[in-house]
Amino acid sequence: MHRRVAGHPALFALTLTCLMPTAACGDTAEDVDAQLATLVAAYDVAPLPAKPAYDAELVELGRLLFFDPVLSGNRDISCATCHHTRLGTGDELSVSVGTGGHGLGADRVLGAGRTLVPRNAPEIYNRGYALWTTMFWDMRVAHRADGTFATPAGAQLPSGLSHVLEMQAMFPVTSRDEMRGGVDDVDVDGQPNELGQVDDSDLTTMWDLLIQRVLSFDEYADRFARAFPDVAPAKLGFQHAAKAIAAFEADAFTFTDAPFDRWLRGDRGAMSAQAKRGAVIFYGKGDCASCHGGTLMTDQRAHSLCAPQIGPGKGDAAPWDVGREAITADPQDRFAFRTPPLRNVDHTAPYMHDGAYTTLEAAVRHHLDPIAALEGYDTSALRGDVAETFQHSADLMQQMLATLPEQLRTPMHLSDAEVSDLVVFLGALTDPASLRLGQLRPVAVPSGLPVD
Incomplete structure (x- = not known):
């Protein structure tokens, strides 16, 4: 989930109407479906097309x-x-x-x-x-x-x-x-x-x-x-x-048959009521679709979110990882990383470019207040050899905070119930078939080497 980095004027009025609890935006299932349909249309969201054909x-x-x-x-x-x-x-x-x-x-x-x-x-x-x-x-x-x-x-x-x-x-x-x-x-x-x-x-x-x-x-x-x-x-x-x-x-x-895909194709019963509430937050109040919009659920652009820096660092900047800046040499790209897509996201932990968050809820909460999340980052959920690589010098923290877009500097309030709804919606982006891939592993490969 990303919060607004570039504004979406077409949704301004609609988003304002959803600054109260979701139920107040539409008490009936039909109202929630209609509201969600309006929101996703504004972001050009369509069901995933058929799988490409290959020889x-x-x-x-x-x-x-x-x-x-x-x-x-x-x-x-x-x-x-x-x-x-x-x-x-x-x-x-x-x-x-x-x-x-x-x-x-x-x-x-x-x-x-x-x-x-x-x-x-x-x-x-x-x-x-x-x-x-x-x-x-x-x-x-x-x-x-x-x-x-x-x-x-x-x-x-x-x-x-x-x-x-x-x-x-x-x-x-x-x-x-x-x-x-x-x-x-x-x-x-x-x-x-x-x-x-x-x-x-x-x-x-x-x-x-x-x-x-x-x-x-x-x-x-x-x-x-x-x-x-x-x-x-x-x-x-x-x-x-x-x-x-x-x-x-x-x-x-x-995989093209997640509950959300089925809902987009017209099956209004494909998602639970809670997932729909979460979707309305995602495309409305939460402003997640500013970066995770479109059919792929990513804008394929790089943004700085002040994600905690763990790992050995990359290239000349090590032990830091300056992200996109290492490719473009543009200081505006410092600590910026590409928006990840969200299909099947609930079983692809850890999250962020360096896996700083081990749960989807923790990653969501980082987006609500990146400054507080960075300053209060807790490594206890990480493996020991990874936790010890956490970079948090005063210089690094200052430089990271300086790259945070203005729109993300003001904390966004979501209640615990709203965060739960949002996480449930993210779970509705999973196609059940994506969990059944064991048949793809070959028993042997031509080199004769062991197969993981």
Whole structure:
């Protein structure tokens, strides 16, 4: 949930009428439905469209690659380790544990000499739609208004990629902390990690080495030939693997039948009375839709919310994480992170860019009064190794508070009952099918490596 960052004049009068308890805005179920219909129409909210269609061979190739540790330098971590089908397509950690780690989910621990990944592993639901124009918390992959793409690869990005999800899949394998590993690492077989020895700026060589490694397995060579019949084997690149992974993610993790979706399609009985009250707060008094509006429930923009800083920090700013500013070099973007989407949000904890909040209610309450939430932040709900990374120097706190938009400086009052209603509505954004993903995990992968 975000509060108003940019005003929405069309809702000004309607929002004013809802500054009293929700029941006073409409005592009957029909009144609440009518009020909610007016609110969502003002924010251009529509049911999620049908799932994009992908070739079955491409999807199956992507599924195997997604679960195969062969894509990591040390052959010890896969995409699924941090985006697991049993864990809401995340990892249940505030900030992730990358290569060298042991275990899965909340039980995963750092390997000796390793560093936590700087940010929370986001859920990956519904990412295949053309509506998506940005990826990553700092939006470093973006589809610009002029039709071009911005990525960390610049001119090294190979041709043939057409969607930001495909481009996103190119980069975790290049991150030392996430999947690539270090210069002196050896893999699970005791062999030198050739990916770790590549200079950090040479993305092309990393991707070339990876596709060579993958195609060395006969089953993968055969599956790539079937998924890309018009591409000669010598012309296959890691971009083809990324396209397959993106196709799998879009096919497997798109869900369009949450109670709220059914309500949007006209089934007025799909949501409970409490969820509807919460929806009226979300689109009205709570002003959450200023940032979480539209069909995707995100404006895909970066905002500063004074989220507590935990984790090792990122890049040159470490132990701080300055967010979008590290990409744009614009001080206006300091500590700003992209608005996350909210589909299936009730089982994708922890929340915020660094997983600072372990419950949905705590994340909601932060938005009501970011200043008080930051100044009174309690690390007791965090895992010990994460809690000790909390950054709260006077200088940092001062700089963070200076970036908070004026509209968020005045606390918003919601009663406990209203917060409860709002959290129940957020639960109505979950498609029950998103909780049943165990069948996606393959028993084995072509590399023969263990599957998380």
